[in-house]
Amino acid sequence: MSGAIRRIGLIFGSRSVEREISIMTASKIYEVLLSLRDQFETLPIFLTAEGVWLTGEAVRDLLTIDAEIRKLAERSVVAGTAERSKLDAEKLRLNRERYIPQIDNLDRGQSATGVDPLFLAPDPSVGTLVPQQERKGWLRKQLHPTIDVAFPVIHGTHGEDGTIQGLCELADLPYVGAGVTASAVGMDKIIAKLIFQGAGLPVVEGIGITRRELLEDEAAVVKRIERRLSYPVIVKPAVAGSSVGIGVAHDAAEALSLAKRAMRFSSRVLIERAVEQRVEVQCGVLGNHALTVSECEEIINSGEVVGYRDKYPEDKQPGSADLAPSIIPARIPQALSDEIRSMAAAAFKAIDSRGISRVDFLIDSAAMKPYVNEVNTMPGSLSFTLWEGSGVKPAELVVRLVDLALEVHREKRSTHFKSTEGRALVDRRHLVTPGK
Numbered sequence: 511m512s513g514a515i516r517r518i519g520l521i522f523g524s525r526s527v528e529r530e531i532s533i534m535t536a537s538k539i540y541e542v543l544l545s546l547r548d549q550f551e552t553l554p555i556f557l558t559a560e561g562v563w564l565t566g567e568a569v570r571d572l573l574t575i576d577a578e579i580r581k582l583a584e585r586s587v588v589a590g591t592a593e594r595s596k597l598d599a600e601k602l603r604l605n606r607e608r609y610i611p612q613i614d615n616l617d618r619g620q621s622a623t624g625v626d627p628l629f630l631a632p633d634p635s636v637g638t639l640v641p642q643q644e645r646k647g648w649l650r651k652q653l654h655p656t657i658d659v660a661f662p663v664i665h666g667t668h669g670e671d672g673t674i675q676g677l678c679e680l681a682d683l684p685y686v687g688a689g690v691t692a693s694a695v696g697m698d699k700i701i702a703k704l705i706f707q708g709a710g711l712p713v714v715e716g717i718g719i720t721r722r723e724l725l726e727d728e729a730a731v732v733k734r735i736e737r738r739l740s741y742p743v744i745v746k747p748a749v750a751g752s753s754v755g756i757g758v759a760h761d762a763a764e765a766l767s768l769a770k771r772a773m774r775f776s777s778r779v780l781i782e783r784a785v786e787q788r789v790e791v792q793c794g795v796l797g798n799h800a801l802t803v804s805e806c807e808e809i810i811n812s813g814e815v816v817g818y819r820d821k822y823p824e825d826k827q828p829g830s831a832d833l834a835p836s837i838i839p840a841r842i843p844q845a846l847s848d849e850i851r852s853m854a855a856a857a858f859k860a861i862d863s864r865g866i867s868r869v870d871f872l873i874d875s876a877a878m879k880p881y882v883n884e885v886n887t888m889p890g891s892l893s894f895t896l897w898e899g900s901g902v903k904p905a906e907l908v909v910r911l912v913d914l915a916l917e918v919h920r921e922k923r924s925t926h927f928k929s930t931e932g933r934a935l936v937d938r939r940h941l942v943t944p945g946k
Contacts, residue, residue, distance in 0.1 A: 519657035524557035528665035537576040567623040634682035660685040663889035684919035687888025709860035716782035747776035804900035808840035838899035
């Protein structure tokens with residue numbers, strides 16, 4: 511990309527159980543964007559737990575503090591016992607004295623370094639971020655600079671699920687990652703499974719249950735599970751990420767208990783057959799039309815499922831930005847790797863994704879049969895380690911993502927949002943005699 515420096519709106523936080531993960535991701539992207547100052551100017555935007563939009567030095571400070579803690583954790587992994595103790599103590603101090611207070615202050619809209627409340631107007635004629643105190647007159651005042659491209663890194667609900675993408679569409683603002691439909695489908699495991707089945711992709715057998723069904727008749731839910739599946743089963747929220755609320759049930763009592771826990775995070779729950787002898791792999795897909803598929807990455811989990819602590823462990827390896835631990839390329843036959851990479855591109859296309867996605871697979875190690883598990887759109891797909899293992903550096907990946915966002919936005923310009931047919935219908939309607 512060449513030409514004038516583009517202003518990137520790095521949007522993170524929001525009302526989600528994965529808010530802290532969003533901050534971690536944003537701090538990594540922020541570092542990369544700062545290294546690309548000759549191409550981008552970055553405006554970090556933090557969405558509070560209540561959904562208030564904030565920018566300013568306090569938001570930049572939060573990302574800086576998170577980066578400091580992350581680097582201490584990386585150094586601690588390879589340090590000796592005495593040095594590790596000092597690094598861990600400093601990490602704990604930063605967390606208690608700076609990180610947590612900074613988030614609390616931002617949630618209250620307060621900070622010594624300054625915050626600026628604003629929001630993105632869903633009106634393309636405004637073309638700017640608008641201060642909160644000017645809401646009543648936002649059509650008349652444009653006090654903030656425009657954003658050229660939105661870079662949303664909100665994990666989970668109110669961001670990854672298509673909501674922030676919808677706002678960008680209304681504002682006619684280019685944004686990195688998948689569109690509204692693909693983002694929503696990627697978050698909804700039940701809908702995604704139906705789409706994969708429709709596209710002829712293999713998926714593990716499963717059923718969906720609603721919160722109302724569980725509350726009204728637990729026995730009927732158990733009968734449905736046992737009629738379709740056999741124990742053990744995997745229980746997970748239908749709409750959630752980072753393996754929040756996931757568990758393995760070995761009998762009806764466990765299934766009900768885990769379903770009730772999962773219902774805390776989603777109004778629907780997906781229950782699937784557990785693939786007990788399995789290998790879990792993932793690969794990334796990059797592009798809008800011509801697709802680049804990464805190497806397969808093998809995930810090493812510590813239990814019956816890959817849980818939250820597997821994805822975000824305390825003892826990350828130096829330089830790791832994503833799931834840990836893992837092996838690139840995955841320890842599977844080349845023919846199986848080629849099959850999975852082809853299926854990843856097919857899954858990407860099936861949900862009409864664009865920009866970047868990461869496709870997760872379960873392999874039945876006894877039969878060596880792969881199943882599509884889910885597609886992670888932005889920002890769950892920002893697997894720097896995976897792409898580096900496939901020969902794409904973080905800076906190159908970020909530049910490519912911005913270019914892809916601009917390409918999609920240019921193509922959108924050729925779509926018509928007005929038609930002569932609609933006007934003709936109105937004209938004909940006026941000729942109809944009332945009551946006829």
